[in-house]
Amino acid sequence: MSEISRNGASGGGPPGRIGIGLELDDVHMKILEILRENGRISVAALAERVGISRANAYTRFEALRADGAIKRFTAEIDHVRAGLGITALIFVTVRQQMWKQFRAELARMPEVEYCAITTGQHDAMIQVRVSDVAAVHSMVTDRLANIPAVKATETVFILDEVLRRPYVLPSDRDASRPVRRMPQEAQGDVPLGKMRFVGAAEGRAALRKDG
Amino acid sequence: MSEISRNGASGGGPPGRIGIGLELDDVHMKILEILRENGRISVAALAERVGISRANAYTRFEALRADGAIKRFTAEIDHVRAGLGITALIFVTVRQQMWKQFRAELARMPEVEYCAITTGQHDAMIQVRVSDVAAVHSMVTDRLANIPAVKATETVFILDEVLRRPYVLPSDRDASRPVRRMPQEAQGDVPLGKMRFVGAAEGRAALRKDG
């Protein structure tokens, strides 16, 4: 089990603490970027790449860890090689006032790699990795459907994972959005009809409170 | 850019090689599990936890890396702390025969953390992390809508990331599915109406070929 808090905030920090604990400067950001692409780099090498002293690098490294800005270090596994060749997304509609139960049941399903609460038609999206399609079917019909909190599910299979980036930081964003434009002038000749934003369903705002 | 191949297979291996390069035994699996929860553990400590010699651990560690079973080591960042507090899922319908262009454009969008091709109503799901909701709007209307390959989009926001596990390996699965049951007897008194599996749309099978 590894529950992470609202939008990932205060991952490793002391529970109950709200707000920022550490003001992240450019050097912190650079450290995070490097650690995202190489989580096993030594702090000494990190210091050299960032252009700071080793002691400084150790201090900042520990601060980032303690603050929760770095949640954990992990190895990305090739699931196919590991015997889990099937990935599926299951969109779940959850009965109101039953989120606590839903989350508890999720914790008991090791096949679930990721779960997010979303706006839109469904309430949650879970990503599962299993060895074969039969296991997806079993997962949905045996386990999910038996949870009273689950009102309905919709399952799609992932045919290909095109992209998985560890480089998502504000410094990347700046490069792609050098100028902040007004939506009106930016849209120009774009056919707006092909876009759709889906907000939360009625009464959804209350759903997070009892989770 | 970090393109990963079909369902993540042969991630770091030599291109063009098909099939398994390394038979993964229980010891390999145990190593993968430990590295998923602690990507910065020393090989010496790894050897001790697995119960093998250091030399053996180094050999296996390198083999897993070279084989591509371990794709990379990375630090999981708290995106809120890093200034990217908004996460959204954008479901994209892609015009057939234009996947190559779509993928090329994706590579130029640093906000995109993950992209998968799926069955179901839409063709792809992309996950983006940005600093504010305006950036999502800008992303969808300015950038995605201007891609000819994009026929339509549907955007939902992630309100909370409940779970992100690094423990998805067959050994977990075995614990949760100790007995392989037939679907019929397994379903029992489950209301089947609430589940829905969504296959690929017509003509979708051809989509991956020109990607």
Added chain:
DNA sequence: GTTGAAATTAGTACGAA
């Protein structure tokens, strides 16, 4: 916040089981 030197640990090589 930086540098440098001591203590510790990591990584490599190689022979034996």
Added chain:
DNA sequence: TTCGTACTAATTTCAAC
């Protein structure tokens, strides 16, 4: 293959600046 040991290189810690 795997293990154990010895050897070399690098990292981390700590102290002074």
